[in-house]
Amino acid sequence: MVESIVVKNVSKSFKTKSGNVQALSDINLGIRDKEFVSILGTSGCGKSTLLRIIGGLETASEGEVLCHDSIVDGPGIDRGMVFQQYSLFPWMSVQKNIEFGLKQKKVERKKREMIAKEYIKLVGLKGFEDLFPKNLSGGMKQRVALARGLANNPEVLLLDEPFGALDMQTREVMQELLLGIWQSSPKTILMVTHDIEEAILLSNRVIIMSSHPGEIKEILDINLGNKRTFETRLTEEFLEYKRIASDVIRVETSKIL
Ligand SMILES: Nc1ncnc2c1ncn2[C@@H]1O[C@H](COP(=O)(O)OP(=O)(O)OP(=O)(O)O)[C@@H](O)[C@H]1O
Ligand SMILES: [Mg+2]
Known part of the structure; x- marks a missing residue:
């Protein structure tokens, strides 16, 4: 099996005024080509x-x-990232923000305008192309950031809570959108989320981490096939995965609180 990403014995400590913070301890992880993994x-x-x-x-x-x-x-450019704090360029319009990576990749103007328009429509921002980030709500900014990440079509997409600022309805629409994109043109995706159902619905594997130091506690294989829809969330298997993941997270959370 070809691996896109291999993380080998990664540890990270930050020096702070009040001493060292051990953020990650000995993380080992392999992510297969075109696999969708959530953390x-x-x-x-x-x-x-x-x-x-x-x-x-x-x-x-x-x-x-x-x-x-x-x-x-x-x-x-092989690794695209959508940040938790949807960092957009404040001096660029929605359209230009989404086109940015394509321009860097030297995609010609007409083509990148077309691709940007397609993703603007997909994330429900048609009509807002010419607005600047300061005129958008948090959820809208997050959708621009997601559209930018998807439009660039990198080999590996790193998503840090890409739907965190969205209301539940928009979030579900975006989950379906991402599921559809991944099913029609699979790519390697590593997504951080706090939403257990979102992780199970979208992923081939779900990684559960424990904290201080951050370690991989559990890896769940999600064998729900590749033809998932929103209905999948109502199946017995889905609910069983949810129960297992919730139990692990509850134990981990109780250790630190
Ligand atoms: N630049 C930094 N300097 C010092 N400490 C940091 C820095 N970045 C992160 N940390 C520390 O590392 C640990 C992990 O932080 P991180 O942001 O990776 O957590 P997270 O799992 O993404 O949390 P959240 O779910 O709240 O986004 C925390 O204890 C945090 O205080
Ligand atoms: Mg975070």
């Missing part, structure tokens, strides 16, 4: 740190990350 875990357990290290935005204190057999030593 669940309590706040502060190191999910964003792990994603940022894979994205090349943060360096590991120990260990290494390989992306398609090359050592990650910085960001690259």
Whole structure:
């Protein structure tokens, strides 16, 4: 099986005024090509740190990350990232924000305008193309960030709570959208979320982390096939996965509270 991402013995500690914070401890993980993997875990357990290290935005204190057999030593266009804090360029319109990565990849103007328009429509922002981030709500900004990540079509997509700022209805529409995109053109996706159902519905595997230090506690294989729909959430198997994941998370949370 070809592996897109390999995380080898990765640890990370941050120096702070009140001493060292051990954010990650000896993380080992392989993500297969075109696999959808989600990470669940309590706040502060190191999910964003792990994603940022894979994205090349943060360096590991120990260990290494390989992306398609090359050592990650910085960001690259093979790995696209949608941040928890949907960092958009404030001086660019919605349209230009979404086109940005395509422009970097030297996609010609007409084509990138067309691709951006397609994703603007998909995330329900038609009519808002010319607005600037300061004129958008948090949820709208998050949808722009998601559209930008998807439009770039990187080999590996790293999503840090991509739906965190959305209301439940919009969130469900976006989950369906992502499910549809992944089913029609599978790509390697690593997504952090706090939503257990979202993780199970979308993923081939769900990783549950424990905190301080952040470690992988459990990895669940989600054998729900590749023809999932919203109805899948009502099946016995789905509810069983949800029960197992909730139990692990409850135990982990009770350890730190
Ligand atoms: N730049 C930094 N400097 C110091 N400590 C940091 C830094 N970034 C993260 N940390 C610490 O590392 C730990 C993990 O943080 P991280 O942001 O990865 O957590 P998380 O799992 O993404 O949490 P959340 O669910 O709240 O987003 C926390 O204890 C945090 O305080
Ligand atoms: Mg985070």
